[in-house]
Amino acid sequence: MQDRVTLGAEVFLEEHLGELKSKTVGFITNHTGLTHDLKPLINVFIERGLKIGALFGPEHGIRGEVADGAIVSDGKDPKTGIPVFSLYGKDRKPTVEMLNGLDALIFDIQDVGARFYTFLWTMAHCLEAAAEHGLPLWVLDRPNPITGSRVEGPVLDPKFASFVGLYPVTTRTGMTMGEVAHFVARRLEQGPAALRVVKMRGWKRSQWWDETGLPWVMPSPGMPTPETATVYTGMCLFEGTNVSEGRGMTRPFETIGAPWIDAEELAEAANALKLPGCLFRGTHFVPWFSKYKDTPCSGIQVHVTGRNAFEPVRTGLELLILIRTMYPKAFQFRLPPPSGNYSFDRLAGGDSIRKMIEDGANAGAIMASWKKDQAHYMGERAKCLLYEE
Numbered sequence: 001m002q003d004r005v006t007l008g009a010e011v012f013l014e015e016h017l018g019e020l021k022s023k024t025v026g027f028i029t030n031h032t033g034l035t036h037d038l039k040p041l042i043n044v045f046i047e048r049g050l051k052i053g054a055l056f057g058p059e060h061g062i063r064g065e066v067a068d069g070a071i072v073s074d075g076k077d078p079k080t081g082i083p084v085f086s087l088y089g090k091d092r093k094p095t096v097e098m099l100n101g102l103d104a105l106i107f108d109i110q111d112v113g114a115r116f117y118t119f120l121w122t123m124a125h126c127l128e129a130a131a132e133h134g135l136p137l138w139v140l141d142r143p144n145p146i147t148g149s150r151v152e153g154p155v156l157d158p159k160f161a162s163f164v165g166l167y168p169v170t171t172r173t174g175m176t177m178g179e180v181a182h183f184v185a186r187r188l189e190q191g192p193a194a195l196r197v198v199k200m201r202g203w204k205r206s207q208w209w210d211e212t213g214l215p216w217v218m219p220s221p222g223m224p225t226p227e228t229a230t231v232y233t234g235m236c237l238f239e240g241t242n243v244s245e246g247r248g249m250t251r252p253f254e255t256i257g258a259p260w261i262d263a264e265e266l267a268e269a270a271n272a273l274k275l276p277g278c279l280f281r282g283t284h285f286v287p288w289f290s291k292y293k294d295t296p297c298s299g300i301q302v303h304v305t306g307r308n309a310f311e312p313v314r315t316g317l318e319l320l321i322l323i324r325t326m327y328p329k330a331f332q333f334r335l336p337p338p339s340g341n342y343s344f345d346r347l348a349g350g351d352s353i354r355k356m357i358e359d360g361a362n363a364g365a366i367m368a369s370w371k372k373d374q375a376h377y378m379g380e381r382a383k384c385l386l387y388e389e
Helices: 009-014 041-047 121-130 177-185 226-239 263-272 314-328 344-346 351-356 363-368 371-384
Strands: 024-029 050-056 085-087 105-107 137-140 152-155 170-172 194-200 255-258 280-283 296-303
Touching: 009 105, 009 137, 009 194, 024 041, 024 121, 041 050, 105 121, 105 363, 121 137, 121 177, 137 177, 152 194, 152 226, 152 314, 152 371, 170 226, 170 314, 177 194, 177 371, 226 314, 226 344, 255 280, 255 314, 263 280, 263 296, 263 314, 314 363, 344 351
Parallel strands: 024 050, 024 105, 050 085, 105 137, 137 194
Antiparallel strands: 152 170, 255 296, 280 296
């Protein structure tokens, strides 16, 4: 039997709880804030004598039931009566009013290792608020489910900063939430003094989720399995196009398609690319929500055959170029609002990828354009790493 990773939350309970027992804390969490045996940390903290003055919920709400992109409202926790403040409503950063009466903040939410997953930036905004108001922020670390040793994709262009990418990290970050917190803290005007990261015990950078000994709790409605997380950093790019990324399906991001795609034709062409660590199968589906709701679609499912060889960002890029080439009259990047950037550009971290695709560049040339910024990022990332390979 494999050794189980000891979560940062469990280390906090063993070693640091006493440091906050005389304080009133705000807890930023959701339904993934659990012990290894699935006990909600809200309950455990209260049972252990920690005074929680406020709860803060990210996108999808404190219980994870709200659809992607939907506004989350403030409220009150029905079990404890503790006020719940939304950080995915009119405010994305804790306000002075929300922080009133609090002595410290604790953050514990499961990440998936992708720059455009908004939980990262909820954490970043909480760290900014903590620094601005002189409060410590404790980040209770959790595993990166797609390993912390692999980095892929372009570095975010600061001109395209948004809530799907606030700080200059790569698409596949190669860091845990706690390590990203250090990355952000180094860039704050106030410095890193507000940050306390509680490390896990027993986690290695090379570990995939199923090697941690921990149960998977889907962190959002569109992230049902660790396999979803494995492909997400590449296949999420299709959100910025008129190709369905598989929302409204039981295998989102593993499945893509549209009414105007020929499934078998695309599968044959995708397999001819001979991309490492994966195969493609033609498939047919009818989304029950999101793009092409109730409309028959055809497309492909990505089957990862070797996850250590698989390159999700490259795979997503190659497939996007392929579909645009095969269906030039049908494929579109989703148009931007009257003011603002293309949604694809926000996901990609800049407009250069879209422009290179429109100019006919192949995936190799596009990936080569990332190398200089990626090398700089690797140096900055190295200063923030907390765990061994």
